[in-house]
Amino acid sequence: MAKIICLLGKSCSGKDTIYKKLLRNSRLELVPLVTYTTRPRRAGEEEGREYHFTDEEGFNKLKADGKVIEDRTYETVYGLWRYFTVDDGTFDPEGKNVIAATGTIPAFIKLRDFFGKDNVCPVMIETDDGIRLERAMRREKKQPSPRYKEMCRRFITDSEDFDESKLKEAGIDNIFMNNEDLDACIAEVTDFIERL
Numbered sequence: 666m667a668k669i670i671c672l673l674g675k676s677c678s679g680k681d682t683i684y685k686k687l688l689r690n691s692r693l694e695l696v697p698l699v700t701y702t703t704r705p706r707r708a709g710e711e712e713g714r715e716y717h718f719t720d721e722e723g724f725n726k727l728k729a730d731g732k733v734i735e736d737r738t739y740e741t742v743y744g745l746w747r748y749f750t751v752d753d754g755t756f757d758p759e760g761k762n763v764i765a766a767t768g769t770i771p772a773f774i775k776l777r778d779f780f781g782k783d784n785v786c787p788v789m790i791e792t793d794d795g796i797r798l799e800r801a802m803r804r805e806k807k808q809p810s811p812r813y814k815e816m817c818r819r820f821i822t823d824s825e826d827f828d829e830s831k832l833k834e835a836g837i838d839n840i841f842m843n844n845e846d847l848d849a850c851i852a853e854v855t856d857f858i859e860r861l
Contacts, residue, residue, distance in 0.1 A: 674790035735775030
């Protein structure tokens with residue numbers, strides 16, 4: 666039976682990099698569950714790869730059609746940004762394992778509740794806060810219009826959102842460290858997925 670592997674992690678934990686490398690591993694045969702967002706596209710992002718990019722009207726239509734499984738709204742310094750997962754037929758319990766970079770604990774819980782506990786497996790990527798902050802600064806500096814205030818807001822919010830008690834309450838105990846050795850972290854996650 667296929668599983669949905671939910672990658673969770675604070676911003677700049679390496680979750681997106683790990684997600685991409687796992688997808689490229691032909692042995693795993695993972696199918697991507699691409700989420701949707703109303704936030705502006707960053708430099709280098711492509712439609713359907715990192716996200717499906719839409720606007721408020723697109724979000725409201727999908728919601729009215731009963732396709733939105735979970736959604737998160739962030740009050741940013743640039744206005745409201747939504748991130749959401751759509752039931753678009755990507756997951757087939759009789760098909761291949763699906764991987765989703767859901768990011769947050771509430772998103773994982775809603776996916777788990779929608780698809781069933783036996784079908785959804787959380788994988789938490791943990792990174793030292795100092796390393797995350799350095800990564801965030803490097804990433805933001807590359808943007809045509811760096812959004813440092815938003816970067817700081819997100820960094821602080823992540824500390825609250827991924828509190829140890831919240832991880833425990835959600836039953837998230839598959840935790841993998843990604844500090845200095847990305848390849849070792851990917852190898853551990855790959856081994857975990859192969860044993861599912």
